[in-house]
Amino acid sequence: MEKAGILVEALPYIKKFYGKTVVIKYGGHAMVNCELKKAVLTDAVLMKYVGMHPVIVHGGGPEITGMLKRVGIESSFMGGLRVTDAATMEIAQMVLVGKINKDIVGMINDIGGHAVGLSGKDGNLLVADKKMGRVRRPDGSEEMVDIGLVGEVRQVNPGIVATVIREGYIPVVAPVAVGEGGDSYNVNADSAAGALAVALNADKLIILTDVEGILADRNDKASLISTVTREGVPQLVEKGIIDGGMIPKVECCISALRGGVGTTHILDGRVPHSVLLEIFTDRGVGTMVTN
Ligand SMILES: Nc1ncnc2c1ncn2[C@@H]1O[C@H](COP(=O)(O)OP(=O)(O)O)[C@@H](O)[C@H]1O
């Protein structure tokens, strides 16, 4: 009976989200092991079976760093973005599009779902301009520096994703964009997910990472901030509560909300089925960034 209770609890949410689009950003740090990956992807398959439209945008920062190391290239980051020269871009594309994307697609299909892998270059899905890096000088001022083939999404052409959804597949998108002259650009996966969520008019954007959500004190899980408004975020950044890799996540939540996405969430991808818990139960998990 207790187990059936979960299904009864889920029913109104299944009804509420029927036909709705949910963009799930699956970060590299949350891809801990095969079991966890399966749990996350099973959630997406289940969502599809109950009539929702999950779209996965994946990262893979740690795997790119690992592969670069194997070929003797040291990674460096500026403002959370990888400094990307031509050789780094080649490896990043190989890892993101050739390996991680296909691994996820294979896993979804193996679980019993139907997935199609895309990069931002397919169907000109993500069109990018060159993005400059930002460094803070000791006096507190900021300097813009060239960080190579890093892109900022200028335009999203979601047609190919819409087609894939309409045909019954789960789209799985790698954050490699097309730039001027057909060049590949390395795009932060959070930004790619946010831009795609806006273009698809998604109801939810869920960012899966390797922490419980936004913590007021990084050493205390109990300090989880379960809801923060768009206006409340800059204060948390100024106070230094939010820094590093969490900055592009909250920025992407804010721009997604501005662009019309219903709600945005930062969840712990290391907790099995955190996406299902967020969508189908009353127990909101992680941090919700709202209007
Ligand atoms: N206030 C905060 N609460 C939780 N994590 C934070 C906070 N500020 C910064 N972080 C950092 O952000 C990291 C998540 O970003 P990142 O490592 O880029 O993840 P991903 O690979 O999932 O994109 C956390 O592991 C943590 O170190």
Ligand SMILES: CC(=O)N[C@@H](CCC(=O)OP(=O)(O)O)C(=O)O
């Ligand atoms: C420009 C830039 O930094 N791109 C990222 C793309 C992958 C990514 O964002 O992966 P995570 O979500 O796992 O961090 C990178 O090269 O690491």
